[in-house]
Amino acid sequence: xxxxxxxxxxxxxxxxxxxxxFHAVKDISFSIEKGETLAIIGESGSGKSVTAxxxxxxxxxxxxxxxxxxxxxxxxxxxxxxRAERRAAAGxxxxxxxxxxxxxxxxxxxxGWQIAEVCRIHGSSRTEADRLAIELLGRVGISNPEKxxxxxxHEFSGGQRQRIMIAMSMAMKPALLIADEPTTALDVTxxxxxxxxxxxxxxxxxxSILMITHDLGVAADVADRVLVMRRGEMVETGxxxxxxxxxxxxxxxxxxxxxxxxxGPPRSPAEKILEVSNVSLQYGDVKVxxxxxxxxxxxxxxxxxGESGSGKSxxxxxxxxxxSPSSGEIKFHGADITQLDKDGIRRYQRAxxxxxxxxxxxxxxxxKVMDIIAExxxxxxxxxxxxxxxxxxxxxxxxxxxDVKALDKFPGEFSGGQRQRIAIARALAMSSEIIVCDEAVSxxxxxxxxxxITLLRxxxxxxNVALLFICHDLNLVRSFADSxxxxxxxxxxxxxxxxxxxxxxxxxxxQRLIAASPVADPVAQSDRRxxxxxLDRVDNAAGL
Numbered sequence: 001x002x003x004x005x006x007x008x009x010x011x012x013x014x015x016x017x018x019x020x021x022f023h024a025v026k027d028i029s030f031s032i033e034k035g036e037t038l039a040i041i042g043e044s045g046s047g048k049s050v051t052a053x054x055x056x057x058x059x060x061x062x063x064x065x066x067x068x069x070x071x072x073x074x075x076x077x078x079x080x081x082x083r084a085e086r087r088a089a090a091g092x093x094x095x096x097x098x099x100x101x102x103x104x105x106x107x108x109x110x111x112g113w114q115i116a117e118v119c120r121i122h123g124s125s126r127t128e129a130d131r132l133a134i135e136l137l138g139r140v141g142i143s144n145p146e147k148x149x150x151x152x153x154h155e156f157s158g159g160q161r162q163r164i165m166i167a168m169s170m171a172m173k174p175a176l177l178i179a180d181e182p183t184t185a186l187d188v189t190x191x192x193x194x195x196x197x198x199x200x201x202x203x204x205x206x207x208s209i210l211m212i213t214h215d216l217g218v219a220a221d222v223a224d225r226v227l228v229m230r231r232g233e234m235v236e237t238g239x240x241x242x243x244x245x246x247x248x249x250x251x252x253x254x255x256x257x258x259x260x261x262x263x264g265p266p267r268s269p270a271e272k273i274l275e276v277s278n279v280s281l282q283y284g285d286v287k288v289x290x291x292x293x294x295x296x297x298x299x300x301x302x303x304x305x306g307e308s309g310s311g312k313s314x315x316x317x318x319x320x321x322x323x324s325p326s327s328g329e330i331k332f333h334g335a336d337i338t339q340l341d342k343d344g345i346r347r348y349q350r351a352x353x354x355x356x357x358x359x360x361x362x363x364x365x366x367x368k369v370m371d372i373i374a375e376x377x378x379x380x381x382x383x384x385x386x387x388x389x390x391x392x393x394x395x396x397x398x399x400x401x402x403d404v405k406a407l408d409k410f411p412g413e414f415s416g417g418q419r420q421r422i423a424i425a426r427a428l429a430m431s432s433e434i435i436v437c438d439e440a441v442s443x444x445x446x447x448x449x450x451x452x453i454t455l456l457r458x459x460x461x462x463x464n465v466a467l468l469f470i471c472h473d474l475n476l477v478r479s480f481a482d483s484x485x486x487x488x489x490x491x492x493x494x495x496x497x498x499x500x501x502x503x504x505x506x507x508x509x510x511q512r513l514i515a516a517s518p519v520a521d522p523v524a525q526s527d528r529r530x531x532x533x534x535l536d537r538v539d540n541a542a543g544l
Contacts, residue, residue, distance in 0.1 A: 011071065041213055042214065133171075163194070165479075181200075184214075217519050310488050349380070369410070453476065
């Protein structure tokens with residue numbers, strides 16, 4: 001019988017904490033064959049990344065404790081190898097692509113130097129390493145690699161930085177590539193390009209891939225087999241089609257259901273509260289939003305979609321009065337927000353609040369939750385008497401599904417989904433009429449994301465709050481939005497009711513976005529990928 005390329009045998013990993021042992025991985029076993037892709041899916045805390053770190057030898061011990069099990073690569077135990085041999089294997093035969101390339105690329109060295117460094121460490125001459133760096137940059141789709149290899153990480157987009165990470169990971173032609181959430185923060189079209197690139201590399205080199213993801217659509221797109229984990233344990237494993245189309249375990253069914261929320265009922269027309277008319281915005285001499293118009297009604301959920309650089313967040317900043325339009329008008333209840341007096345600005349700031357993408361950085365870690373929620377009241381002193389602050393803050397926490405006891409805790413004591421609920425409670429502290437959500441759920445697991453979306457929809461229904469929701473997940477938008485506005489290059493290319501726009505997209509760019517959004521059905525995803533690739537061929541032929 002053929003020996004698997006990688007074999008994890010009854011692995012258990014604990015962490016020593018002040019509260020005792022935390023069982024991060026509990027007796028899991030799996031294998032990966034040559035040229036195969038295995039996807040490990042599950043929520044944060046399920047043990048996915050700890051498992052990958054154990055394979056790579058990146059766990060600090062202590063505090064980590066390898067309680068049981070072994071890891072075999074090409075039939076040899078990685079855990080019993082001499083340290084130097086394992087380090088050589090980890091860099092040459094097993095490589096990794098991490099989630100955030102900006103964190104893992106050194107900001108003070110050119111990208112070509114960083115790729116060449118991998119080759120030099122493993123024995124290549126400086127001349128050969130430099131040549132390979134340029135060749136690899138070209139292979140992963142970086143144009144003009146001879147010039148761009150001298151540039152620094154900050155001079156590249158997020159998708160380009162991830163391509164550079166892939167080039168670095170493939171420098172020594174590894175037998176196994178571990179991809180740890182490699183597309184989580186990317187736009188759907190860039191994500192599709194990265195997945196295509198990984199698929200092409202695998203086809204050409206025979207590299208096996210361990211894909212760690214919480215996106216079932218990504219797993220459906222690239223994996224041959226899947227392993228579902230929860231709280232350190234294996235829940236279900238099997239061929240990707242069997243698990244996603246006929247899941248045996250309730251937890252797997254819950255994950256799939258979390259990504260397939262049903263759209264809400266259609267809503268009757270309501271009062272206009274925000275009108276953006278022919279607005280243009282620019283940074284210096286560079287115009288980033290061109291002649292933009294939209295109308296938001298009371299209680300409406302309007303989603304703005306488009307790739308990075310399309311102007312979505314810039315538009316949001318102008319609505320939040322964080323920057324002024326170079327032309328056009330933004331009216332709130334008929335009044336131009338750029339012409340408001342001091343009292344008008346204060347009223348507008350009460351009415352329009354924001355929830356940002358990263359709940360870990362949008363909440364002050366040194367402030368207790370009570371102080372975070374009450375902070376707007378310390379600025380707008382006439383909103384609520386101090387003696388009622390705690391009672392009101394507790395009611396806000398309960399409205400977002402948290403216990404009043406959370407008021408006396410710090411943000412670090414909560415999960416990402418709980419922190420985002422606290423951020424929403426803070427946004428509601430001023431009895432807001434509009435909440436601007438800028439990628440407010442993109443960093444959350446599927447089930448947590450579904451909880452936050454359900455919460456936002458419930459708040460809209462109970463409080464008639466309008467939501468301006470910026471998002472790159474079109475599957476989420478389809479189930480959540482009343483209306484959708486599609487932006488490309490700072491311009492609106494299409495807008496309309498969500499059901500109509502998704503069922504009958506008119507603009508070529510909208511069609512590409514929809515085709516690039518992965519779905520948790522391997523058969524449907526294969527059809528969607530082929531449709532996207534056909535659109536890309538038309539796009540390339542037209543020189544668009």
